[in-house]
Amino acid sequence: MEQLAIILMDGLVYASWLFLISAGLTLIYGVLRILNLAHGSLYALGAYAAASAVLFYFDRGLWPPGSYVALLGAALIIGIVAGPLIERGLLRWIYGRDPVYQLLATYALFLILEDGMKLVWGVNPYYAYRPYGLLGTVQLGGIPYPGYSILLIGVALLAGGGLSLFIRFTRIGRLVVAIIHDPEISVALGANVSRLFLLTFTLGTILAALGGAFTAPMISVVPGLSVEVIVLAFAVVVIGGLGSLEGSVIGALLVGVVRSLMVHRIPELELFAIYLVMALVLLFRPQGLFAIEEVRRV
Amino acid sequence: MDVVLETRGLTRTFGRVVAAEDVNVQIRSGERVGLVGPNGAGKTTFLNLITGYIRPDRGRILYRGTDITGLPPRTITRMGIVRSFQIPQLYPGLTVLENMLLAIAARSGRGMDFWNPLRREHEVAEAMELLAAFNLADHAERPVGELPEGGRKLLDVAMALALRPAVLLMDEPTSGVSTRDKFEVMEVLMEVLRRSGVTTLFVEHDMEVVYRYAERVLVFHSGRVVADGDPQTLFADAAVRRAVLGWE
């Protein structure tokens, strides 16, 4: 019983993390129709920026709980600077191009960012664990659990909640949904579409950076984070259906719980958990759980 | 006469749109049938259903008595039911000749041949002959992407013909083709089809073409077949003319 609770809790924490790294990817794909292979690098950027911000913050000897604001700030800054830079500088040149071309272009971006980060932050690991320790452990029905993990769930909930509010109750948000369901609309939209794409990409970047920033205190930030993240995020997104936000929530939960189950029961297979879920889903619903199968008119 | 193709209660919806509703049709061997009806009537959907591009929600499709419902286009094509498309489905990166040669190679069972060249003398000769029949011989070495709309339309039909079908389904074969070429090409095409006894169904908006080349006409409306008969009788029917064809 107790073990089940832990498995579920661990699964939920992992799912929160997966949601943060995949929501932006699917949102960007849904609107821009580009799968950004550099999404993992945006995550890594967020992690590096957050680590630097936290270390800087504690060096000043400032009030410790304020470091969470530093994490958030780092993510926002990365999103707001890198997002528009990439969208204006690269992506807008490749909209509507051959998918192979887009794939190669974002791959190139990924390579550039990878080394760019090494240039700025070097190759030695950053440890920014202080915010993690601050929250200690909390008792969940008698089971001690790391407080920071609860915080991560909170961040994911807030991000997801905010996103769904934005989509449901703002004009731009509704436009985003409309385009996800029918890409043709973006053609009809004309000039405004350019701003919408910019906004969406920036939002997606913020989400990725947020994921990285709040993960930074839990890990050692080293080069090479990006690849794993992009593959995991893609798997989650595919399970839910490319471009579907609901899908990424379900995909994250599914993978989160399955992985946690494996970690506790058959640890040798942990590495394969996500791919197993992905393979099973794709076997029965090649377009993912939530995407609608489209028939090309002939 | 023997029935080649038969549909029973064929029904298919897209969301709220009923694109085919209880379609029951029997096509006899060697018949040349025109499919007519207003835009969105379900003519293309009918061809899509027969060739397995989309699956029916309900109903069956029989080919020479065999149930072919749910089979993929590839299998149905190999059985001899071949189609051409309303929007030409070509390989823009290849030349006109290469498009034809691939069709011919597929027909000769060389689709999985990975050793002998695609260009073989007798196959090139056959392709050129077909292209000539469609006034495309001069464009043989041009990339398909450079062909004008009418030319692509004709190439699409020529590729279908190269498969030597038993049943040929054509979706508006001459739309986008200039009026002058239209009858010239149709004349040759229909003559070839008649001579080789190919059962032919063609969707057509030009009633003059239908009148000239169809022995039987199926009128589609809102996914249903609302009239079925020979063109003379049908086009004389005032109700069909006004409500369905939009003629006076």
Next chain:
Amino acid sequence: MKLHRLGGLILIVLFVGLGLLLPGWSRFLLTLALARGLLVLGVVLLMQAGLVSFGHGLFFAAGAYAVGFAVRDLGVRDAFLVAILGAGAGLGIALCIGPLLARYRGIFFAMLTLAFSMILYGILVKAYRITGGTDGLRIAPPAFLGWSSPEEHLGSVLYLFTLAATAGMVFLVFQYLRSPLGYTMRAIRDNEVRVEYLGLSVSRALYLAILLVGAMGGLGGALNAMSVGHVDPNLVYWTTSGEFVFVALLGGTGSVFAPLVGSIVFEFLRTYAYKYIPYTWQMGLGLIMLAILGFAPGGLWTLYELIARRMSGWTWSWKRGA
């Protein structure tokens, strides 16, 4: 056709001469470039069908580790046998994952190949009892049908062996690309619907291509491993696969020789780059990639074609096979 054969022959003679004249280290680089060129050729082949493989290291490592295991566990040292084993290992992997891969296109294909390669990387690192973990395996110098080359000539012999194997594969790919099945690959990229409506099976055509590419990649891995004398998990790390994609783009798809030319240029480029810009190597690749995409989508081969247009006639090209 005669002229084409002649062109190929001239090239082979040229390469033989080059390899024997060049100093040891550049002959070594040339050997690696040819072996890796087989992987790049595979990437380019799949690109014909509109598929980008970001996990080509999978086949590379499969072939290389097959050599490693064969030498260590089976005591097999014969280069021919080892090369066949390598190709077999690549083919084996392709046989297993091919049916799944053949169902996917675009980003799905790209990410699935990447995922598979990362799984293999994970396994190679973790199963260190069998694979030697990150240290990898050492490979003793091969023998050739019972004959062991004297130490000082081993490099040349391996070079000639690699050259022969590569030439054979290039010829195979050339035949393949101008065959109906080869054209079907390009047809798939253009319009899958019509391929099926010709009665051809898209997934079968792709599966066969993946098998060919897998076996060729395995062979490349084996050849590479024999020359380097060592295998480690980096062979299947994403950076390796990424380099194959890069070289594919660099060489361009203008000819069956383009991937090899790209591979040779790349191999020499990298040696210098590692010396001068060790930390910005990937970044350099990314920037060059963007430049190629933006200004010369045909890759280096476009340059060549500009020159060769005048003396046209005897090159093997993708587009006009005959």
